[in-house]
Amino acid sequence: MTTGKPIKVAMLGCGTVGTEVARLLREQRHDLAARIGAPVELTGIAVRRPNKHRDAPQELLTTDSAALVESDVDVVVEVIGGIEPARGLLLSALRAGKSVVTANKALLAEHGPELYAAADASGADIYFEAAVAGAIPLLRPLRESLAGDRITRVMGIVNGTTNYILSAMSATGSGYGETLEEASRLGYAEADPTADVDGFDAASKAAILASLAFHTRVTASDVHREGIASVTAADIAAATVLNRTVKLLAICERVTGQDGAEAVSVRVHPAMIPDGHPLASVGGAFNAVFVEADAAGQLMFYGQGAGGAPTASAVLGDLVAVARNKVAGGRGPRESAYAELPVRPMGQASTRYHISLDVADRAGVLSQVAAVFAEHDVSIAAVRQEGRPTDASLVVITHAATDAALRSTVDKIAGLPVVREVVSVMRVEGEES
Numbered sequence: 001m002t003t004g005k006p007i008k009v010a011m012l013g014c015g016t017v018g019t020e021v022a023r024l025l026r027e028q029r030h031d032l033a034a035r036i037g038a039p040v041e042l043t044g045i046a047v048r049r050p051n052k053h054r055d056a057p058q059e060l061l062t063t064d065s066a067a068l069v070e071s072d073v074d075v076v077v078e079v080i081g082g083i084e085p086a087r088g089l090l091l092s093a094l095r096a097g098k099s100v101v102t103a104n105k106a107l108l109a110e111h112g113p114e115l116y117a118a119a120d121a122s123g124a125d126i127y128f129e130a131a132v133a134g135a136i137p138l139l140r141p142l143r144e145s146l147a148g149d150r151i152t153r154v155m156g157i158v159n160g161t162t163n164y165i166l167s168a169m170s171a172t173g174s175g176y177g178e179t180l181e182e183a184s185r186l187g188y189a190e191a192d193p194t195a196d197v198d199g200f201d202a203a204s205k206a207a208i209l210a211s212l213a214f215h216t217r218v219t220a221s222d223v224h225r226e227g228i229a230s231v232t233a234a235d236i237a238a239a240t241v242l243n244r245t246v247k248l249l250a251i252c253e254r255v256t257g258q259d260g261a262e263a264v265s266v267r268v269h270p271a272m273i274p275d276g277h278p279l280a281s282v283g284g285a286f287n288a289v290f291v292e293a294d295a296a297g298q299l300m301f302y303g304q305g306a307g308g309a310p311t312a313s314a315v316l317g318d319l320v321a322v323a324r325n326k327v328a329g330g331r332g333p334r335e336s337a338y339a340e341l342p343v344r345p346m347g348q349a350s351t352r353y354h355i356s357l358d359v360a361d362r363a364g365v366l367s368q369v370a371a372v373f374a375e376h377d378v379s380i381a382a383v384r385q386e387g388r389p390t391d392a393s394l395v396v397i398t399h400a401a402t403d404a405a406l407r408s409t410v411d412k413i414a415g416l417p418v419v420r421e422v423v424s425v426m427r428v429e430g431e432e433s
Ligand SMILES: NC(=O)c1ccc[n+]([C@@H]2O[C@H](COP(=O)([O-])OP(=O)(O)OC[C@H]3O[C@@H](n4cnc5c(N)ncnc54)[C@H](OP(=O)(O)O)[C@@H]3O)[C@@H](O)[C@H]2O)c1
Pocket: 012, 013, 014, 015, 016, 017, 018, 046, 047, 048, 049, 050, 052, 065, 078, 079, 080, 081, 082, 085, 103, 104, 105, 106, 130, 131, 134, 305, 306, 307, 308, 311
């Protein structure tokens, strides 16, 4: 029985995601009404260029987003993207007690606390499952299912474009530039791929994941970010030889300092992971997130991280949750930032490293290189040296060392007369230190 008063929904944006949200709302209206206990009524869709939207219900289209938000609606679904006007529109919705469902990672990673505060002040809900890893149920598990556990690490492949490019480089042996061109041609990369390939998109998602996992406010500017433009075919080949795979990872860790105080380390960078790690086999444009918690142990979330319909699935799931709260008269979870852990600077982040060097093929090279590592307190776990006709390749894998110590080590090694070139320096994740 769906006797409840209709839940009135305004949608801001009708592009890749919005079009699919509108379609699912229409096609599944009977099931949605039964699941919620009240029908959902889409009362308006704000766009920039109505002429472009021939297939959308014309009577619902408007270019006046502000008026739509102010109209008599219960929920505002935001699928415009970017900071403004989305931020202003959502703040005005929340201040008026209207619940919000958004897919906007950039906005949440920069202005999450402001939005939460507005929601708290009026008692409205804010849900954003689609903002990280598209269709994959991930934020709700972190926010709700794991709320009784202590999460220690969240490590994921959260950007499909970069994962597609790295997977293709690994399969073909091609370089970064030509693989990016091919990805653009096939529609896997945007015309301007900067947000993806330079790691901005993944950094926003890492900030959201770390905030939820560690009950601490983490913004995009707290996240150390490196993209994939510097990953070479030689890096990938070096990883392959060692049965490892190169992935762009978003890593959120709970770390304990020497004084016993806890902090969080949040970073996005390419890294080698062992072929046997669950994230290594995540290929193409798929996303996956590996979570470690004290009581739950290891968990893996996998699926389509983007695309109109997959992302709309997450938006609809949030819409049902918000609508159910309205029908029941309750609220979803509020911001949980009580832990207030400090964010550790990247220089103190500790990982293992793979360093590949072109060196002179003569006696004593290894001992000179090893001495520099020892001098910087970076402990060597394994060394592989291969002679070639005129020079040699030397690969060093370290035990966990701080980023700062590793950087000084590499700078000094690059200056040794016996070292012709530092071919590749890459972090190694997903194995014991
Ligand atoms: N696409 C994905 O796979 C995906 C996955 C996860 C999350 N997301 C997130 O979902 C959101 C939407 O992404 P999308 O790919 O659907 O974007 P999109 O295809 O570019 O669509 C954006 C929509 O917003 C409308 N719009 C832009 N500026 C507006 C304004 N000032 N007022 C009213 N409407 C405005 C556009 O109108 P016109 O069409 O008239 O220009 C368009 O309909 C973003 O936050 C994105 O990060 C997307």
